[in-house]
Amino acid sequence: xxxxxxxxxxxxxxxxxxxxxxxxxxxxxxxxxxxxxxxxxxxxxxxxxxxxxxxxxxxxxxxxxxxxxxxxxxxxxxxxxxxxxxxxxxxxxxxxxxxxxxxxxxxxxxxxxxxxxxxxxxxxxxxxxxxxxxxxxxxxxxxxxxxxxxxxxxxxxxxxxxxxxxxxxxxxxxxxxxxxxxxxxxxxxxxxxxxxxxxxxxxxxxxxxxxxxxxxxxxxxxxxxxxxxxxxxxxxxxxxxxxxxxxxxxxxxxxxxxxxxxxxxxxxxxxxxxxxxxxxxxxxxxxxxxxxxxxxxxxxxxxxxxxxxxxxxxxxxxxxxxxxxxxxxxxxxxxxxxxxxxx
Amino acid sequence: xxxxxxxxxxxxxxxxxxxxxxxxxxxxxxxxxxxxxxxxxxxxxxxxxxxxxxxxxxxxxxxxxxxxxxxxxxxxxxxxxxxxxxxxxxxxxxxxxxxxxxxxxxxxxxxxxxxxxxxxxxxxxxxxxxxxxxxxxxxxxxxxxxxxxxxxxxxxxxxxxxxxxxxxxxxxxxxxxxxxxxxxxxxxxxxxxxxxxxxxxxxxxxxxxxxxxxxxxxxxxxxxxxxxxxxxxxxxxxxxxxxxxxxxxxxxxxxxxxxxxxxxxxxxxxxxxxxxxxxxxxxxxxxxxxxxxxxxxxxxxxxxxxxxxxxxxxxxxxxxxxxxxxxxxxxxxxxxxxxxxxxxxxxxxxxxxxxxxxxxxxxxxxxxxxxxxxxxxxxxxxxxxxxxxxxxxxxxxxxxxxxxxxxxxxxxxxxxxxxxxxxxxxxxxxxxxxxxxxxxxxxxxxxxxxxxxxxxxxxxxxxxxxxxxxxxxxxxxxxxxxxxxxxxxxxxxxxxxxxxxxxxxxxxxxxxxxxxxxxxxxxxxxxxxxxxxxxxxxxxxxxxxxxxxxxxxxxx
Numbered sequence: 030x031x032x033x034x035x036x037x038x039x040x041x042x043x044x045x046x047x048x049x050x051x052x053x054x055x056x057x058x059x060x061x062x063x064x065x066x067x068x069x070x071x072x073x074x075x076x077x078x079x080x081x082x083x084x085x086x087x088x089x090x091x092x093x094x095x096x097x098x099x100x101x102x103x104x105x106x107x108x109x110x111x112x113x114x115x116x117x118x119x120x121x122x123x124x125x126x127x128x129x130x131x132x133x134x135x136x137x138x139x140x141x142x143x144x145x146x147x148x149x150x151x152x153x154x155x156x157x158x159x160x161x162x163x164x165x166x167x168x169x170x171x172x173x174x175x176x177x178x179x180x181x182x183x184x185x186x187x188x189x190x191x192x193x194x195x196x197x198x199x200x201x202x203x204x205x206x207x208x209x210x211x212x213x214x215x216x217x218x219x220x221x222x223x224x225x226x227x228x229x230x231x232x233x234x235x236x237x238x239x240x241x242x243x244x245x246x247x248x249x250x251x252x253x254x255x256x257x258x259x260x261x262x263x264x265x266x267x268x269x270x271x272x273x274x275x276x277x278x279x280x281x282x283x284x285x286x287x288x289x290x291x292x293x294x295x296x297x298x299x300x301x302x303x304x305x306x307x308x309x310x311x312x313x314x315x316x317x318x319x320x321x322x323x324x325x326x327x328x329x330x331x332x333x334x335x336x337x338x339x340x341x342x343x344x345x346x347x348x349x350x351x352x353x354x355x356x357x358x359x360x361x362x363x364x365x366x367x368x369x370x371x372x
Numbered sequence: 373x374x375x376x377x378x379x380x381x382x383x384x385x386x387x388x389x390x391x392x393x394x395x396x397x398x399x400x401x402x403x404x405x406x407x408x409x410x411x412x413x414x415x416x417x418x419x420x421x422x423x424x425x426x427x428x429x430x431x432x433x434x435x436x437x438x439x440x441x442x443x444x445x446x447x448x449x450x451x452x453x454x455x456x457x458x459x460x461x462x463x464x465x466x467x468x469x470x471x472x473x474x475x476x477x478x479x480x481x482x483x484x485x486x487x488x489x490x491x492x493x494x495x496x497x498x499x500x501x502x503x504x505x506x507x508x509x510x511x512x513x514x515x516x517x518x519x520x521x522x523x524x525x526x527x528x529x530x531x532x533x534x535x536x537x538x539x540x541x542x543x544x545x546x547x548x549x550x551x552x553x554x555x556x557x558x559x560x561x562x563x564x565x566x567x568x569x570x571x572x573x574x575x576x577x578x579x580x581x582x583x584x585x586x587x588x589x590x591x592x593x594x595x596x597x598x599x600x601x602x603x604x605x606x607x608x609x610x611x612x613x614x615x616x617x618x619x620x621x622x623x624x625x626x627x628x629x630x631x632x633x634x635x636x637x638x639x640x641x642x643x644x645x646x647x648x649x650x651x652x653x654x655x656x657x658x659x660x661x662x663x664x665x666x667x668x669x670x671x672x673x674x675x676x677x678x679x680x681x682x683x684x685x686x687x688x689x690x691x692x693x694x695x696x697x698x699x700x701x702x703x704x705x706x707x708x709x710x711x712x713x714x715x716x717x718x719x720x721x722x723x724x725x726x727x728x729x730x731x732x733x734x735x736x737x738x739x740x741x742x743x744x745x746x747x748x749x750x751x752x753x754x755x756x757x758x759x760x761x762x763x764x765x766x767x768x769x770x771x772x773x774x775x776x777x778x779x780x781x782x783x784x785x786x787x788x789x790x791x792x793x794x795x796x797x798x799x800x801x802x803x804x805x806x807x808x809x810x811x812x813x814x815x816x817x818x819x820x821x822x823x824x825x826x827x828x829x830x831x832x833x834x835x836x837x838x839x840x841x842x843x844x845x846x847x848x849x850x851x852x853x854x855x856x857x858x859x860x861x862x863x864x865x866x867x868x869x870x871x872x873x874x875x876x877x878x879x880x881x882x883x884x885x886x887x888x889x890x891x892x893x894x895x896x897x898x899x900x901x902x903x904x905x906x907x908x909x910x911x912x913x914x915x916x917x918x919x920x921x922x923x924x925x926x927x928x
Contacts, residue, residue, distance in 0.1 A: 105417045105590065107463040136462070137469040138599035140412025188551055190594060192411070192476050194674050195725045199822070202594045204413040209482060209546040209587070215539065346488035353573045353583040354444065354452040359488050 081166050082297040083224040087217060089170050090177030090291055093156040094213050097181045101148035101207055112147050143205050145185055152178055165229050165294055172276060172292050179289050180216050184208035217291070222323045225286035226279040229294040301332035315371045331371035338369050393856045400607065400852025404845030407603035411596050418457035418569065418589040420444050425453035428570065434505050434518040435568050436460070444586050445484070452573035452580070459567040459591045467509060467563040470659045471598030474667055475560050477567070478592040479552040484585040485534050487543035491584070493533040499579040501525045501570040502554065502737050506562035518566050524737040528552045532584070546587065555736040558667035558729070559658060560595060567591065600844055601655060607848060608653040611855045615651055618859055619644045635703060639687045640858075646680040647858055649673055664736075668729045672722070679718040682764060685811065686710045689771040692804040693778060710767045717760030724753035775804060814857045821846040 104112035156174050160167045185205040193199030276286050279294070286292045298304070303311035317327035317336055327336045347362035421439035435456045442449060449455055461475070462468060468475075479500075485491075502525075505518035532549040536542045557565075569589070573580050623641055626633045633641075650673050658666055686707055704711070724740075727750065731738045740746040782797050789797070824846055 102417070105415045105463075106419075107416070107460075112464070136466045137471060139408030139597050140595065141414050141463075142412070144415065188480075188592075190413075190476060190478055190551075190553070190592075192556070192594060195671050195721060196728065200410050202411045202413050204415060204592055206480065206590075207415070211545055218540070346486075349486055349488040351486065351489065351584055353571060353580045354455055354586070355449055357486060357585075 080295040080298060081169050081229075081293055082295050083221060083291065083293040084297055086169065086173045086224055086291040086293045087221040089173040090180070090217050090220070091214065092177065093152050093174035094177035094181050094217065095210065096156055097145070097148040097152040097178050098207065098210050098213065099148070100151045101144040101181075104144035104147055105207070112141065112144055145182065145205055145207060149178055149182065165227075168276060169227070169292055169294060172286070176220065176289055176291055177217065180213050180220075181208070183289070184212055184216070220289065220291045224291040224293055225276075225283070227276045227286060227292045227294050228279045299332075301334075312371050317369050317371055319369050327369050327371070334372045336369045336371050338367060340365055340367055342366075393859065397849070397852055397856055400856075401845050401849035403603060403607065403852075404848030407844040407848065408597045408599040409843045410600045410847060411594050413592050413594045414463060416459050416461065416463055416591045416593065418459045418567075418591060420589075421456045421458050422449060422454055423456040425451065428453070428456075428501075431503070431520055431523060434503075434566060436518070436566065452571060455570065457567075457569040457571075457589050459569070461565045461567065461591075461593055468560050468565070468595070469598050470560060471596075471601045472560045473596035473601055473655070473658065475555075475557040475565070476594040477554040477556075478594070479528075479554050479569075480590040480592060481530060481549050481552070481586055482588040482590070483532055483547040483549055483583075484587050485536070485542050485545050485547055486585065489584075491582075492536055493531075494582060496530045496532060496549075496582050496584075497578070497580075498528040498530055498552065498583065499525065499572060499574075500528060500554070500737075501572055503568045504555065504736065505566045505568070507564040507566065509563050515564060521562075521565070522555075522736050524735050526554075526737045526739075527742050528554075528739075529742070547584065551592070553739060554591070556667070556729070556732055557736050558664040558733065559662055561658075561662040561664075600847075603844070603848060604851075605653050605655045607851065608651050608655075611852075612648065612651045612653060615644065615648050615855065615858075619648065634691075635687060636691050638704075639684045643680045643684045644858060646677045647855065650677045651855070664733055668725065668733065671725050671729060675718055675722060675725075679714050682714050682768075683707075683711055686714075686764075686768060686771065688807070688811075689768060689775055692775050692800060693771070710764070710771075713760040713764040713767065717757040717764065720753040720756040720760070724750055724757075727753075772808075779804070810857065814853055817853060818850050821850045 100109070103109050152174075157171060160170045160174070185208065187203050188206050189201050189203040191198035191201050193201070276292055278285055298309065300309050301312055303309060303313075312330050312332060315330055317330040318325050319327045319336070319338070321327075324330060343364055343366050344361050345364055346359040349357055349359040351357050419437055419439070420442050421435050422442050423435050423439065427433045435458050437458060437460055439456070439458060442455070444455070481496075483496075501523075503523045504521040506521045507515045507518050510516050530549050530552050532547040534542065534545060534547045539545050571580050571583065571586075573583075575581060619641065622644070626637050626641075652673075654666070654669070657663060663669075687704070690707060690710075727746075728738075728740045731740075740750045779801050782801065786794050786797060
């Protein structure tokens with residue numbers, strides 16, 4: 030499967046996003062971005078026909094996380110000019126007329142707000158499109174999209190600077206620091222390993238079956254998508270899900286999946302044997318980890334066929350020194366390593 | 373009892389006054405609610421550009437966003453000197469407004485860990501060649517060319533760490549690095565600013581020798597919000613003439629009396645003067661003139677006001693001590709011990725401020741905290757100020773404690789006093805209690821607002837999504853409160869003199885002899901009374917206990 034590799038290829042998106050994100054054509058490019066991220070994240074199947082298994086869950090989560098992250102980053106680069114500079118402040122009477130002029134005036138009045146909020150809103154607006162939350166598959170997708178975004182948000186770190194009288198904290202300004210995407214990818218990988226199996230029959234209580242908020246164009250990304258539905262904010266924690274459904278675990282004794290959990294309802298297709306139709310390579314000859322209990326562990330990855338253990342000599346970089354800007358000097362060390370390969 | 377009638381009258385007027393002030397206070401708070409928060413930050417990723425390092429010797433050589441871009445991670449360059457990090461402020465097509473007042477820049481480096489590198493926790497000594505240029509909107513559209521603003525080669529320290537054990541594959545994983553304050557501009561006079569940063573590498577001069585692979589450099593720029601400045605200046609513009617009016621009225625009333633003003637009145641009028649200086653809406657001038665010293669000036673304005681306020685509290689407590697020294701008029705000299713703590717504290721803070729923000733007038737990249745000597749110097753000034761502040765509070769608490777102790781002793785002997793003397797003391801106690809209450813309430817509200825604003829700002833604001841900006845409301849609320857506090861002081865000390873029944877009794881104390889004190893006090897309106905002066909000739913009956921106490925207290 031190579032999930033961590035796909036996470037990395039998704040992490041390599043910033044340049045992609047830079048190339049794509051041209052002002053004023055956001056929608057098109059976000060769609061394109063989603064497509065490319067998903068393509069790099071899965072090389073084994075067509076997304077629309079693949080089963081509702083945990084691999085699919087991961088792809089949805091990392092896609093929405095990547096879109097959130099990419100948009101927030103692109104805002105900081107100045108590559109999108111629609112970032113939250115014009116809509117962030119609602120307490121003030123809106124200046125009608127030229128939108129650009131209003132944006133400039135609002136920047137003067139209250140500055141620009143955090144980019145992550147904008148990324149989050151754009152991700153909700155575009156990644157969730159088409160998922161109406163009616164079928165179990167759509168619910169699964171919505172949940173996983175939200176979980177991906179949640180991980181970006183949860184990894185934001187707040188930093189503050191005091192700049193009051195004599196530099197004291199009488200005036201303090203804080204901002205959220207965008208986490209590197211590697212961190213999010215790793216966390217999602219952990220969630221992938223511990224994804225919740227939900228029951229396909231239980232669609233649960235459906236509060237807003239006709240939740241049409243995504244069908245009409247939002248007036249402002251923040252007011253519609255952030256304030257209205259921020260299910261994971263503290264005060265809304267009582268509400269389990271923004272779309273008004275609660276997924277039930279497959280095993281009734283397990284806890285219902287939380288907002289950060291990835292969910293799936295179907296078992297993964299066999300990755301053990303080669304299946305050209307689904308684009309599955311099979312695990313013959315794959316390296317595995319004999320101490321891991323996860324999918325990279327030899328027990329699971331080799332599908333019970335057993336594994337070969339070899340001792341090999343590898344040459345690795347060691348004792349590296351780095352010279353800013355662009356020079357890494359390393360010794361090459363010879364080490365003995367034990368590797369395990371699936372039969 | 374005529375006293376009760378008059379007391380009721382004064383109480384009613386007082387409550388009207390308090391109600392008016394409270395409503396205006398609420399008004400200040402609500403005005404703050406429409407303002408955005410005081411300052412906003414914007415994160416900007418620095419554009420990495422290739423530039424010829426020989427061209428960099430020219431100080432008028434500016435690399436803009438139209439440069440030849442490179443990717444630091446791809447190692448396309450040989451020499452560190454050829455790399456320029458370019459940040460143009462603000463982002464997008466926006467431009468700064470002069471209402472935004474000042475600009476603070478903070479750098480954040482995303483460093484990358486390489487496998488085979490054993491550094492898990494280290495301190496980077498950064499050497500940053502920083503140059504700042506400005507540009508303005510040209511009259512016929514477009515922008516004027518970049519013009520030199522400041523240049524400096526600065527050192528900064530940055531802590532980085534990575535927890536290799538928890539990371540699955542640490543190669544290429546980012547370090548967690550502390551932020552690096554870069555510059556502070558006291559004025560935001562120009563429309564656009566351009567920052568060119570170079571990180572030169574020199575093994576001999578130890579420049580950037582332990583810097584690791586840089587993935588991204590962010591600049592977090594913080595500016596005041598134009599909306600907040602407008603509301604703030606509007607409040608100042610409102611308070612300034614009102615305060616002038618009240619001060620003139622107060623001072624005229626004091627001079628209409630047939631005596632020289634008391635110490636407390638001098639203190640009150642000079643406190644009003646410092647508040648007036650604080651209220652002076654100098655910010656209007658920044659809309660037309662380049663005033664980089666505004667940050668320093670506002671520090672000094674606030675500092676003078678706080679110094680005066682603290683001195684006032686001391687004198688206020690001291691003047692209510694109810695101890696009669698040989699009938700002499702109290703003068704400021706009596707408080708030299710206490711006041712010197714304020715002077716020392718404020719002077720050391722002023723020196724610190726001059727060392728930091730004063731030098732920033734010349735070099736906006738300067739920071740006193742970078743060099744060990746500077747850090748020690750700054751710390752010693754701050755510690756000195758802290759020691760003086762705690763000394764001051766010990767003095768103040770001791771004085772207030774003594775006042776309360778005296779009050780309770782006076783209370784116990786009140787029934788044995790003659791009516792005039794009793795009313796006199798009741799008056800002092802009443803005034804002190806009332807003003808003390810007002811002071812404590814104001815101080816408590818200030819502290820609570822400060823904590824609230826810290827909490828509000830410290831919270832994960834993205835999570836909270838607060839509709840209203842509480843921090844501005846707290847700022848304006850507290851600001852208004854202190855203004856009203858002094859209006860209240862002025863009014864109260866005046867109305868008190870006008871209406872309070874105890875004044876009438878006090879006037880009797882000027883009568884030459886005990887025996888001429890009338891049974892019913894006659895009230896003369898518009899007369900101010902000094903409480904500090906009481907005849908010290910001991911009258912055998914009622915004062916004996918009092919004088920014995922007073923002498924005891926003065927021995928203490």
